[in-house]
Amino acid sequence: MSTVTVSAFIEARDAHLWRLLTDLPARADWLSAVGAVEVLTAGGFAPGTTWRETPAQPDGGAAPEEFEVVEAVAPRRLVLGSRGSGVDYRITWTLRTVERRRRGCTEVTVEQQAVPTGPYGRVLALILGGLAARAVEGALRRDLADLAVAAGPSRSAEAA
Structure with a gap:
């Protein structure tokens, strides 16, 4: 198993950041790595909610990913x-x-764990482990930076 963890302080209240993280249709508006979001389940945001994210890559090289709220x-x-x-x-x-200061601030930590599920995944983990961890760290830092921009001072003040 591989784990990568990054943190950032974001000048916004936790409730505002939560709304950004859980508003699935809006994810493509603020996450630079996401080109489109397709919600796959009906109802509100809760455990079991699933969606598909299509990467924002002009060459179409990356495949869409499905996520589920655990x-x-x-x-x-x-x-x-x-x-x-x-x-x-x-x-x-x-x-x-x-x-x-006077404004709300939230420490946001994001951790990604990767668990190989078969021989192919274990071999890739051995060969590309360090390289993959650095790529994941960069992606998580980018997501945190995108979240900070989306929650910017004018937006988080409106949401408070």
């Missing part, structure tokens, strides 16, 4: 699952309010 404890913890080719992923978002 756990949702508003506005503190969101756990997502995704099955890959030979690897299952678990992405955990944790939001913790911190006091900074």
Whole structure:
């Protein structure tokens, strides 16, 4: 199993960040790596909710990914699952309010665990482990930066 964890302080209240993270149709508006989102289940956002994200890559090189909500404890913890080719992923978002200046601030930690599910996944983990971890870290940092921009001062003030 491989685990990558990154954190950032975002000048926004946890409830506002939670709304951004759980508004599935809007994900493509603020996540630069996502080109489109297709919600696959009916009803509100809760454990069992599934959706497909199509990457925002002009060459179409990456395949769409499906995600499922495994756990949702508003506005503190969101756990997502995704099955890959030979690897299952678990992405955990944790939001913790911190006091900074006059405005609300939230420490956001995102952790991705990759669990090989077959021989192909185990071989890839051995061969590409460090390289893959660095790529995942970069992607998670980009997602946190995108979240910070989406929650920008004017937007988070409106949501407060």
